[in-house]
Amino acid sequence: MNNLSLLFSSPTAETEPIKLLDGLLTLYKRPASHQSQCRFKLSTGAWHSASTGSDQLAEATTQAISIYETVKLKLASDLAIKTRTFRQLATQELAAAARVVQANPNKRTHVDYIHIYTKYLTPFFGDYQINDITREVVDDYVAWRISRMGKNPKTYTQRRHAGLYKRVIERARDQGLIHRLRTIPLLEVAADRAEIRPAFSHQEIDYLLEYMRDWERFGRNQRSNHMRRLCRVYVEFLLGTGIRQGTESMPLLRRRSHVRIVLGRPTPPYF
Secondary structure, eight states: OHHHHHHTSOOOOTTSOEEETTTTEEEEEOTTOSSEEEEEEOTTSOEEEEEOSOSSHHHHHHHHHHHHHHHHHHHHTTOOSSOOBHHHHHHHHHHHHHHHHHHOTTOHHHHHHHHHIIIIIHHHHTTSBGGGOOHHHHHHHHHHHHHHHTSOOOHHHHHHHHHHHHHHHHHHHHTTOSOTTOOOOOOOOOSOOOOOOOOOOHHHHHHHHHHHHHHTTOOSSHHHHHHHHHHHHHHHHHHHHOOOTTTTTTTOOGGGOOOOOOOSSOOGGGO
């Protein structure tokens, strides 16, 4: 009766929300829209909103209640309320990765993320609705990826692909696009474990350092000699600290480094 009374009540200010179904459903208008919107909380805790498609209070009220009941029925039947393609969700992940790269260019990991999304995951899964991805589709991707790469990727590469694919699935679940009881198949990591490359022996390190001390003195000119010496010092710095060349060492600046390097035989913990 309370809901029916709204159909014949006096006009309400457009900006004032209207509570329906004992407060479970809210009818409101956005400032830039003439049509009424409705919103309500799902059993997952997420909010669901939709347009009623009407600017008339009576019609909008009826439509809002219909939307609410339809969504309840879909949830009870384990059906998605709304859907998105893999491409739409992956685009959101790409935007997040691009922001990280822009803020910190040294984050090579996120550059790799963008590469995997744009070259592998999105071209294959892009047009699939997120709820239409089945185990057969995932298995087809594994075969397609091998043909595209020309080889079976190593464990590390497969783990990257699986992790980024899972991010899209989790984003869909967070947005209420997947029912909490529905399972979307994930990518599996099935490659053989990569072999660990052998480390340098003490004899090899001694030979390398001894060779570089002579090598630095026989450049084409004085500038070349200085660059060779800098290279030797850099190698000794890497050996003495255990830091890896690239992402770890790139942010270092000489004025911020207070490291005392003792030349000679490196200590065992670093090798």
